[in-house]
Amino acid sequence: MALDTIKSNASHLYKGRELKKAIDWSEEEWAHWGWHQRHRIRNLEQLAQWIDVTEDEEEAFIKTDPVFHMGITPYYASLIDPYDENCPIRLQAVPKMPELDISNWDLDDPLGEESDMVVPGLTHRYPDRVLFYTNHNCAMYCRFCTRKRKVSDPTSMTNKRAYQEIYDYLAEHPEVNDVVISGGDPLSLADKRLADIFEEFSKIPHIKYCRLGSRNLVTLPQRVTDDFAHLLKTYQSRHLSIFFNTHYNHPKECTEEAWDACDRVALSGTPMNNQMVLMKGVNDSVETVSELNRKLLQMRVRPYYIYQCDLAEGVSHFRTSVKTGIEIVRGLRGYMSGMAVPQFVVDAPGGGGKVPVNPNYIVDLDGDSIVLRNFQGKIYRYPETELGFDQITPEVMLPES
Ligand code: SF4
Incomplete structure (x- = not known):
């Protein structure tokens, strides 16, 4: 995205309130990772410089930040659709209220990394x-x-x-x-x-x-x-x-x-x-x-x-x-x-x-051949070589209806 477009997306959104800090940067700053680290989006005011923050996001930030901080680089924020709360980039970066829903299956350490x-x-x-x-x-x-x-x-x-x-x-x-x-x-x-x-x-x-x-x-x-x-x-x-x-x-x-x-x-x-x-x-x-x-x-x-x-x-x-x-x-x-x-x-x-975990492409594994389904759903038979090819009649079956 052109730098000017990123800047204009980032500057006019703050719900009518004054921007606390003017957003501006040079080409050199944008190209430098240290600048993005220093200008990470860590609070609601900074977030609102980039996107039209919804009430759900505002409440989610307040409730989740004490346990899992928000931190978004300006670069990644520039990929967010500022007006679409379901933007797939936004969902990965901005807190949402369902983060507070804990199901019976959920685990603190789901992969057992601490125990090993x-x-x-x-x-x-x-x-x-x-x-x-x-x-x-x-x-x-x-x-x-x-x-x-x-x-x-x-x-x-x-x-x-x-x-x-x-x-x-x-x-x-x-x-x-x-x-x-x-x-x-x-x-x-x-x-x-x-x-x-x-x-x-x-x-x-x-x-x-x-x-x-x-x-x-x-x-x-x-x-x-x-x-x-x-x-x-x-x-x-x-x-x-x-x-x-x-x-x-x-x-x-x-x-x-x-x-x-x-x-x-x-x-x-x-x-x-x-x-x-x-x-x-x-x-x-x-x-x-x-x-x-x-x-x-x-x-x-x-x-x-x-x-x-x-x-x-x-x-x-x-x-x-x-x-x-x-x-x-x-x-x-x-x-x-x-x-x-x-x-x-x-x-x-x-x-x-x-x-x-794979789709099942094996229809039948018993007997003198293996029956396979290809990606189009057509069925094929392939010989089990242990039996010797001379004992097997070559056969190609038609796809299942
Ligand atoms: S997924 Fe990786 S990069 Fe993202 S917060 Fe977790 S550890 Fe960090």
Whole structure:
């Protein structure tokens, strides 16, 4: 969007009251991530400089902010439709009253991350991989966040001593070869701190892969500077492969700035994967996910997972049925490149891990052949080779009526 349009959207909305602070910026400021960090939208007055705040949003802010702060970068706010309270970008960023509805199924720690924490800031659940929480702040606080219990709380930060304990644990556990660097958002750390982390990993020979989990590509693409891309390139080696995992949830997030940021990451030799969270009103249709995934492929981001919304407290209004996710995957498979078809997963509550959930393409598995249904509903028979091909009559059945 042109800078002038963003500015005029941002300046005339304040419900007739005087703007507390004039909104203005230069091209250079807009291009600098530090400016967006410093001008994050943290209160109602700032929010009203960008959108026509509804009474529901006003009340929701007052009631939710003490437990889960609002924090929106000017860049992300510029993507919001100022007059549509159901804008999919707005739903992800602005508090809504249903966040206060807690269902019987909701859990404080839906993925059981605390119970598998081996040292502060490190969860070790799967045999060969761990999850490292570097910090608990983010460029934006997403309303669907599964870690609301501690994200946005500055008192729950992982400190330097904890970092050392984490490195010691990793060095003592040769079975661990893969570290997911998460948070909060690790890109809230300075490049120097990130370089220190990669440096430590480079010293541990059994750490072969690491996945940087960050939403900055979506909410603050300006953070992905040439210097940061250079840092990634510096630490990519034959011994340590770095991947970038992110969360684009809607095609409106695939902007010019996002494209440029992804280009910098791609040119550093870092593969990017997308982990979309399935959310009611945001992306719960085949059309939206198809458009998103096509754009992601153009940005060289591989659609990797669709997550069923977790059972975290305060996100039940986003939750769709599991069937919705299955139908979305059914609507993608065969209609677009397999590269654009992510795996739909449900993270089993209480630490059960990711369970893949797929449309059923198997009609019958018994006997001398397997009967399959293709994406158009046509039925095909494929031989079970263990029996020997000569015992099987080739057959292609017509589609079911
Ligand atoms: S960036 Fe990630 S950790 Fe931070 S609020 Fe959003 S979803 Fe939660």
